[in-house]
Amino acid sequence: MIYFFIIVFLVLVIPTIFQISLTIKIILWIIAGVWLLPFSYMMYLYWYFSLNNKEIQYKIWELVIKKLPWNGRGKALDIGTGAGALAIELAKKFPESDVVGIDYWGKGWNYSKQQCEENAKHEGVADQIVFQKASASSLPFNDGEFDAIVSNFVYHEVRDTRDKRGLINESLRVLKKGGTFSLQDTFKNKRRYGITEDLIRQIKEWGIQQVNFIETVEEFSMPKLVKSELKSMGLLYGIK
Numbered sequence: 451m452i453y454f455f456i457i458v459f460l461v462l463v464i465p466t467i468f469q470i471s472l473t474i475k476i477i478l479w480i481i482a483g484v485w486l487l488p489f490s491y492m493m494y495l496y497w498y499f500s501l502n503n504k505e506i507q508y509k510i511w512e513l514v515i516k517k518l519p520w521n522g523r524g525k526a527l528d529i530g531t532g533a534g535a536l537a538i539e540l541a542k543k544f545p546e547s548d549v550v551g552i553d554y555w556g557k558g559w560n561y562s563k564q565q566c567e568e569n570a571k572h573e574g575v576a577d578q579i580v581f582q583k584a585s586a587s588s589l590p591f592n593d594g595e596f597d598a599i600v601s602n603f604v605y606h607e608v609r610d611t612r613d614k615r616g617l618i619n620e621s622l623r624v625l626k627k628g629g630t631f632s633l634q635d636t637f638k639n640k641r642r643y644g645i646t647e648d649l650i651r652q653i654k655e656w657g658i659q660q661v662n663f664i665e666t667v668e669e670f671s672m673p674k675l676v677k678s679e680l681k682s683m684g685l686l687y688g689i690k
């Protein structure tokens with residue numbers, strides 16, 4: 451998208467360096483200026499969520515772990531681990547745990563299994579974590595295999611099923627009875643998940659004993675511009 455914005459901008463401004471009428475030049479500059487507004491907004495968000503601006507991204511991962519009601523003993527799963535950040539934070543916070551990070555590492559993301567392994571090594575937790583290629587829509591694990599499951603901002607990205615509630619169900623399937631979960635995604639997006647109260651009711655109907663929900667934006671202070679971008683994000687956490 452960034453390249454697309456730059457190319458269109460150049461297509462608009464390059465003709466203005468040639469001998470064309472002043473009116474056309476002005477019109478092209480105005481259109482290019484207007485075109486730059488969404489681009490600037492996008493670049494601002496890109497910077498805001500990049501690791502250069504450490505604060506917010508870490509706070510989002512920390513929130514997932516903070517809300518996980520777990521004592522850290524046993525086996526945890528990070529679904530859609532990306533570059534492994536959440537799995538690594540989990541392993542660091544719970545030194546007695548064993549963590550599995552899965553991701554399908556497909557097109558569209560610059561993440562890989564090798565990158566996760568290098569990151570875990572760099573952070574000194576390589577012996578605690580295993581990374582594995584798998585899809586969130588069909589986890590290659592037995593029912594009740596994990597003591598804790600986490601996921602951050604993944605389900606809405608999953609393309610191999612349209613059933614977003616089904617993804618939550620599949621995640622909870624591999625959690626043992628009494629195990630804990632903390633899952634963050636665009637749960638307030640009605641088109642994907644329906645009405646939040648109804649979603650929570652359905653999760654309870656699946657036999658989950660405790661389900662809590664919070665809106666991510668209410669947990670941190672952030673600029674209004676960013677808040678509006680994150681307004682659909684929520685965190686589901688509790689005990690199976």
Ligand SMILES: C[S@@+](CC[C@H](N)C(=O)[O-])C[C@H]1O[C@@H](n2cnc3c(N)ncnc32)[C@H](O)[C@@H]1O
Nearest residue numbers: 530531532553554555585586602603604607608
């Ligand atoms: C926004 S990133 C989040 C990564 C990571 N959870 C984090 O917090 O940094 C979304 C991730 O979802 C992964 N993903 C997309 N579809 C997936 C699928 N079917 N199964 C597992 N992971 C998937 C992508 O590869 C990407 O790593």
